[in-house]
Amino acid sequence: MDTFQALLERRLASALSAAGLPRAGEVTPAADARFGDYQTNAAMVLAKQRGENPRALAQKIVRAIEVSDFADKPQIAGAGFINFTLRAEAVAAKTAALLNDDRLGVARADSPKKIVIDFSSPNVAKPMHIGHIRSTVLGDALARIAEFLGHDVIRDNHIGDWGTQFGMVIWGWKNLLDRDALARDPIAELVRIYKETNERATADPAIREACREELVKLQAHEPENYGIWKQCVDLSMQEFARTYELLGIRHDIVCGESFYNDRLAGVVERLLASGIAEESEGAIVVFFRDVAELADKPIIVRKKDGGYNYATSDVATVDYRVQDLKRDTCWYVVGAPQTLHFRQIFEIARREGVTADLRHIPFGNILGEDRKLMKTRAGESVPLREVLDEAVERARKIVEEKNPDLAEAEQQEIARKIGLGAVKYADLSQYRMTDYVFSWDKMLSLHGNTAPYLQNAYVRIQSIFRKAGEVPPSSNISLTEPAELVLAKRLCQFAEIVPTILNDFRPNILANYLFELANSFHAFYEACPVLKSEEPARSSRLALCRLTAKTLQRGLALLGIEVPERM
């Protein structure tokens, strides 16, 4: 099923060909409703290329183009724009067709990719904190969208489960561990022993040395230390799993840093053999002398003490994803501060002949109301679980106040959908690079571009259907009121915008669309009574409601957000 945009592009191409002109320009949604629904700049682009008059070229194109089966006669305006206005019957027919399409008109990708998405990536022996929201929620949404578009997606949790900090964790485990505390709250106890060990090591060189020895034993896979490490990983994973379950997020594989341990020596040998890496000041280093931005920014792949660092394991990770997982596309949903690191890693991969599309998808920070990095009063990062629990609790209070008659269990379930939806949407509705200010009042507001506002539109529709009782689903749609036409056109645009999200990894494009859809629906709801209207308007409006609900539900699902039936 073609979108109107795709249809117009095809008709434009035919017209250009018939007029003896090369393909040029594009069809975009009109900037403003008074210019119709779609516009093309083809005449202006051609005029520039050929040094001809744009309006004359536009005339030529308009004479050659055939759109009368779904649009009014194209209008020429401004410097040479050609504007198209859809006919209401065509919009009605398209809307009716969408009702019977599970994909709501969204085409599958022409060439499906085999993608691995690296997202969330928390650190073992530390709690997930507010800073993990963006990677987790953004990566999950991109995975859902890519899958819906027909791509083959593997979700990989590249957990931080290896590194020098484990020397201290193991020393603390052996000397400071409180078993009861560990049973009560494993992560908190691991954090406590790590912090205390760190303090002692700072003050006492003997303890510092002992920690180093524990680390060396771990790296040699000495059974006791390896066992302690494994317990730390398992306990952490259990904790992460609870958070992911609450969020409704899953991974297909968990290949953390330790997964690559036995591949690191091989990576360095290979880089040395190929001349990509060289020895420098005792370390093994890759220089990028021929790349201007990287010329003075080498990267170490083996420390002078013989140890490897995360650059090494990231090179090994590229290998595994491309060769073992057979991926042609790798997305790294990792914060903006790591931009340089990934440029270096990708440049190494390029030198090794990797042709897969390696993409760092960076994002900005979450700020507190003071516009500084969000922290607790004590100056520590805010645990993610606390944020999510508070979101649900705040939503519950609102539901309780607005809808006291609902059973408590239902209130709780609604609160979960609203609270978590609010947190996710606050993140996804913003361009990923902007640092955004975390505000409970804003994200839980029923006004404006928020999850509850969108969920409310869905709920109002469900309420209509509950009142309507048994209605045979009709796809007889006639659009007479302006608000009906605006809503129907909006519904047709879903299929146009979804594929564009992945151009630059911007789920906020979808969020903005859904906000506008909900807006159009609310306007329709005010202007057009549904149940009290006469046939055939009643059936037609019910059909519009049904498609709106389906589109809201599907769109929010692509963002990882659920809809309640009441709220």
Added chain:
RNA sequence: GCGCCCGUAGCUCAGCCGGAUAGAGCAUCGGAUUUCUAAUCCGACGGUCGGGUGUUCGAGUCACCCCGGGCGCGCCA
């Protein structure tokens, strides 16, 4: 020093490959309810898009130079 990101209404933010008179929400002010969830809608007010130069028929968007803020840059991850 080198590099990356951000700077749009009083506040919080949209604005995808350059396209027409730059849009929302909050706040402020004014309206709408015997009506399907007013948990909503409609309207008004509000802008030298940080500054400048350039490319272009056309620049918030592209290039270069400044200013301001954030972040990163050989042995942490």
